[in-house]
């Protein structure tokens with residue numbers, strides 16, 4: 169580590185102190201998702217944090233599925249999460265871990281607590297348990313089953329495991345303190361009956377540990393030194409420490425909490441994202457409008473831009489909401505340097521170059537990127553018929569040069585990477601709409617200034633009408649049109665932006681049909697686009713709008 173790498177946040181300070189004082193020889197972190205949905209942008213920041221710390225301090229980071237709740241979990245999520253972590257550019261230490269592979273140990277530890285008189289099988293139903301738990305103002309009441317003998321508890325727990333009880337009838341609880349001011353300490357549930365198939369352990373178990381009974385112990389088993397989690401688990405820490413004190417664990421991890429990443433115009437809850445998928449508001453978890461890692465990927469976000477965003481949000485100990493424009497800025501910035509330039513005409517107006525013979529194809533050479541020669545060049549066929557954008561032409565000759573830097577009848581404009589042209593005439597259809605613009609090119613102006621007296625108003629983009637290709641463009645916008653879609657009383661689905669997707673055709677320069685899926689481009693003067701990861705094909709090119717060139721929401725606000 170160099171002096172410039174100094175601690176950037178409270179977690180780094182803690183780690184540096186722990187390393188300096190020898191409390192830990194090296195750090196070991198983990199990212200512990202529950203496989204009940206796809207990862208979202210909030211998880212991405214947690215991934216960048218945990219893997220990033222391990223990288224920075226030459227430690228290790230595990231990927232562990234916290235799979236204690238089989239009803240809501242699925243193998244597809246397990247697979248998608250691994251792919252997302254790798255795509256973000258991280259590699260976990262050793263094999264993927266599963267909380268479920270420690271179920272035998274958890275079971276042993278439950279027996280241990282029973283034998284020590286620190287756990288009991290409770291026969292109260294959920295409702296009585298809830299009532300007897302009390303609340304913040306009211307101490308709890310001991311369960312009538314709390315003082316059963318160790319032998320009785322062992323026998324009852326064995327019956328639970330053997331499937332002799334129905335779901336919801338009994339549970340194993342820790343015997344801690346029903347009067348504790350911390351609700352988590354009021355005899356929390358350790359095991360409950362769930363007669364369901366588990367994606368990893370099959371039908372081996374019909375009792376499953378609670379999240380609280382599993383989480384800290386998983387970290388202990390794996391030798392995690394710094395268990396980093398979000399603030400809502402702060403009140404659970406005394407309970408996790410109680411488990412570490414009262415169980416024969418191999419190590420005692422320390423837990424540190426940081427604030428969740430919230431983003432405006434975005435929902436970051438797997439449950440709500442699942443609702444968007446289930447109710448077909450979007451086309452799936454990886455719909456490019458989704459704030460999921462796979463959605464952002466398909467939208468054209470790069471791993472670098474997401475990691476950059478995670479750095480920008482940083483680590484905080486108090487809740488706040490980040491502006492989604494920060495994320496958009498991160499991708500715009502990245503693509504500005506990394507994306508090749510290309511031309512696409514979204515609203516085509518035919519322009520006939522009358523002094524170029526039909527059938528002639530001139531090859532224009534253009535740099536893939538204005539400042540990065542190493543990205544190479546591309547060839548643009550220039551032909552008698554080309555398309556320009558409707559918005560780039562006007563017959564209104566009163567507009568000042570400053571106001572309208574495009575093509576005006578009787579005047580000159582430069583076609584990007586090609587000639588200076590002059591608009592001579594327009595051809596109209598039966599309704600009086602402009603059908604074609606007739607123009608002439610000025611010879612010798614490719615890469616050269618035009619002769620004295622010819623002053624192009626500006627530079628516009630174009631595509632050959634005969635050599636260019638048609639592509640499908642998916643024009644995406646923010647999924648929600650409300651800054652805090654899931655706060656307040658209204659259903660968040662009411663805040664879905666009805667214009668979040670528009671599909672249209674465009675003419676694109678021919679080389680684009682050979683774009684690799686997931687290759688990003690700046691379509692000059694239009695925005696950043698990416699070849700769709702799944703649907704883009706040479707005979708059916710599909711490009712997704714990643715982000716516009718400018719923040720249009722800022723001006724709306």
Ligand code: ATP
Nearest residue numbers: 200201202210211214397398428429436437438439
């Ligand atoms: P959700 O509420 O979306 O279901 P979760 O916290 O239940 O999220 P987990 O799979 O349990 O999802 O999360 C895995 C890890 O990611 C946890 O360590 C959690 O603290 C972290 N995490 C989840 N959401 C965020 C967020 N918005 N910002 C930062 N970290 C997050």
Ligand code: MG
Nearest residue numbers: 201202204234
């Ligand atoms: Mg969770």
